[in-house]
Amino acid sequence: MALLNVEDLTVVFGGKDRADVRAVDGVSFEVRAGEVIGLVGESGCGKSVTSLALMGLLPPKGNKVTGKAIFDDGVNLLSTDQRTLRDMRGREIAMIFQDPLSSLNPVVPIGVQVTEVLARHRGMTGERARKEAEALLDRVGIPDPRRRLKEYPHQLSGGMRQRALIAMAVACRPRLLIADEPTTALDVTIQAQILELLKELVHQDGTAMIMITHDLGVVAGLCDWINVLYAGRVVETASRHSLFAQPTHPYTHGLLASIPRLDSVRGDRLNPIPGSVRDLLPWVEGCAFAPRCERVLESCVEGPPALVGGAHAYRCVNPFGADS
Amino acid sequence: MMRFIVRRLLQLIPTLLGLSILLFLWLHRLPGGPETAILGERATPASRAAIRKSMGLDDPLIVQYGRFLKQLLRGDLGNSLNEKRPVLDLFLERFPGTIELTVTAMIIAIGLGIPLGYLAAKRRATWLDHLSVGASLAAVCTPIFFLGYLIKALFAVNLGWFPTFGRQDTTIDATRVTGFYVLDGIMTQEWDAALDAMHHLVLPGLTLASVPLAIIVRMTRASVLEVLGEDYVRTAEAKGLTERRIRGRHVLRNAMLPVVTVIGLLTGGLLSGAVLTETVFAFTGIGQFAAQAIDNRDYPVMMGFILIIAVVYVLVNLIVDISYSLIDPRVRVR
Numbered sequence A: 001m002a003l004l005n006v007e008d009l010t011v012v013f014g015g016k017d018r019a020d021v022r023a024v025d026g027v028s029f030e031v032r033a034g035e036v037i038g039l040v041g042e043s044g045c046g047k048s049v050t051s052l053a054l055m056g057l058l059p060p061k062g063n064k065v066t067g068k069a070i071f072d073d074g075v076n077l078l079s080t081d082q083r084t085l086r087d088m089r090g091r092e093i094a095m096i097f098q099d100p101l102s103s104l105n106p107v108v109p110i111g112v113q114v115t116e117v118l119a120r121h122r123g124m125t126g127e128r129a130r131k132e133a134e135a136l137l138d139r140v141g142i143p144d145p146r147r148r149l150k151e152y153p154h155q156l157s158g159g160m161r162q163r164a165l166i167a168m169a170v171a172c173r174p175r176l177l178i179a180d181e182p183t184t185a186l187d188v189t190i191q192a193q194i195l196e197l198l199k200e201l202v203h204q205d206g207t208a209m210i211m212i213t214h215d216l217g218v219v220a221g222l223c224d225w226i227n228v229l230y231a232g233r234v235v236e237t238a239s240r241h242s243l244f245a246q247p248t249h250p251y252t253h254g255l256l257a258s259i260p261r262l263d264s265v266r267g268d269r270l271n272p273i274p275g276s277v278r279d280l281l282p283w284v285e286g287c288a289f290a291p292r293c294e295r296v297l298e299s300c301v302e303g304p305p306a307l308v309g310g311a312h313a314y315r316c317v318n319p320f321g322a323d324s
Numbered sequence B: 001m002m003r004f005i006v007r008r009l010l011q012l013i014p015t016l017l018g019l020s021i022l023l024f025l026w027l028h029r030l031p032g033g034p035e036t037a038i039l040g041e042r043a044t045p046a047s048r049a050a051i052r053k054s055m056g057l058d059d060p061l062i063v064q065y066g067r068f069l070k071q072l073l074r075g076d077l078g079n080s081l082n083e084k085r086p087v088l089d090l091f092l093e094r095f096p097g098t099i100e101l102t103v104t105a106m107i108i109a110i111g112l113g114i115p116l117g118y119l120a121a122k123r124r125a126t127w128l129d130h131l132s133v134g135a136s137l138a139a140v141c142t143p144i145f146f147l148g149y150l151i152k153a154l155f156a157v158n159l160g161w162f163p164t165f166g167r168q169d170t171t172i173d174a175t176r177v178t179g180f181y182v183l184d185g186i187m188t189q190e191w192d193a194a195l196d197a198m199h200h201l202v203l204p205g206l207t208l209a210s211v212p213l214a215i216i217v218r219m220t221r222a223s224v225l226e227v228l229g230e231d232y233v234r235t236a237e238a239k240g241l242t243e244r245r246i247r248g249r250h251v252l253r254n255a256m257l258p259v260v261t262v263i264g265l266l267t268g269g270l271l272s273g274a275v276l277t278e279t280v281f282a283f284t285g286i287g288q289f290a291a292q293a294i295d296n297r298d299y300p301v302m303m304g305f306i307l308i309i310a311v312v313y314v315l316v317n318l319i320v321d322i323s324y325s326l327i328d329p330r331v332r333v334r
């Protein structure tokens, strides 16, 4: 049974004097207990908005969230009250953000920022909480944790800060961890270490994880299941194996081609998809990716394509593999 | 931390020295020279010459300055021309009243300003927000003596809820210990005297608080709005912390940084506000005293007042720097 079942999640930003923006447009996916899934897509495709909606952390005004996100066959995260959500956040569902420096409070010692979660959800205070915090920092690979607890964020390196944030996130052994581009702000070498750490932690604790990234390379070694998003919709969803073996949607193809390869000749340009997410078609008129698509047909702009195919599904009328 | 404070204290020395030079030059360059300040404008040339000689005004400037500085360091500010008594004593007698008044004003301004500013930010674009922004704009724009008279006319004269003038009702025969009337009343357990002194503080305190209150509301509002959008507040929310925790530890603590600086500046500025407020409410303090001194051209008293304002500014700034570094660890390292 699924730990989290997201059904038709839609987030529309709008205001009195702004046009509505459908940042997330009918996204459905499920996360099983202990499973790692990826949400992949370019900047602006609605990854962060999806995760914030699930956490109940979207701004209180100026947006409308519809759909369902059933957690553990019980609460609907999208419609439950803030009190229940507050009790769940940090305990059942935790989140890690992109920029570790700005995500830490600059004027509060690391130790306090760790122990406050322990106090809130596990009722730990004083020496017990301090000991546990020390163990947590140790667990995420921060050397000399006792000293680090007293330090402030600006005294830590970028990688250490992200480790500290991970320590806070796993402090209560949540059942679901949402990681929103946790390595984007870090050096390449550190990125690999952080991904390795996350993989290890969720494996040890049996935590399910939603890994959000724009880099298919990141999900390649990590995720059991991958959802590719474009302009707020899932355009392809498949197991890792199936997706990498038979990428079907032209957009997924483009993303795969843009992964930097170790064996590529220096100076070789990566193979980015031409155009940007800005050149999109509203989904109601046809496939949003059509203006950038190399396989575009006339039928692509005759209405929104449906999600088709069995377990490995895609939203395309002229997918790869269709003509071979 | 100790080293930080010591360093800051040492940095005060050049500031104060510079100030003493300015004061000295000011006195020296008064129309007619210091002797006019002492003798008045209609003194005879003979008495002028005599006093110039006795005060050593014909010595080189640097020697005169040295003498002036020595006197200052001894706390000797000269004699009041009007009352023929040492300026320092006169100020010391009136200082407690002003301190009580400014402390009251700051308690009102901070105690109301921060919560109001926070609420205005949290309930952005609601009636509460508009009201507090509008009211604080009005408060900053209203001249303080006008506001003082208005408050006095309404609450003291018309409604009669508060006394119209002074620090203590004349019918109360209170024992004086420190000169701080509220404190005296508490120490001697003469509760009616303490209460009466507080009662006298309300309207002048409110008047004096108006400008700092308005500025603190606006600063807090702007600062909280900015902090609410910070990533670390979202992290705190993601941890499921209670609203109270988030407010205190994550929002206010960071939002207070710019507010603390402003509070420091405002506290220094309160003494000038006290001149008007004390005059409107016939409240015995150094502000009222300074106002009289200006009327009477009592230069030694004016000089004393300037000196006090400067020293208060410098000290308050020191306190601001220290509290700033207590809140923000990044300052300490630098």
Ligand SMILES: Nc1ncnc2c1ncn2[C@@H]1O[C@H](COP(=O)(O)OP(=O)(O)OP(=O)(O)O)[C@@H](O)[C@H]1O
Residues within 6 Å of the ligand: A013, A014, A021, A023, A041, A042, A043, A044, A045, A046, A047, A048, A049, A050, A059, A214
């Ligand atoms: N508060 C908001 N008000 C209006 N529009 C918003 C708001 N937040 C996000 N959006 C819009 O929603 C869309 C999706 O944004 P989102 O942050 O989810 O992108 P993302 O996939 O996380 O991109 P990135 O890789 O840059 O983090 C964007 O077009 C963005 O402009």
Ligand SMILES: [Mg+2]
Residues within 6 Å of the ligand: A047, A048, A049, A180, A181
């Ligand atoms: Mg994002």
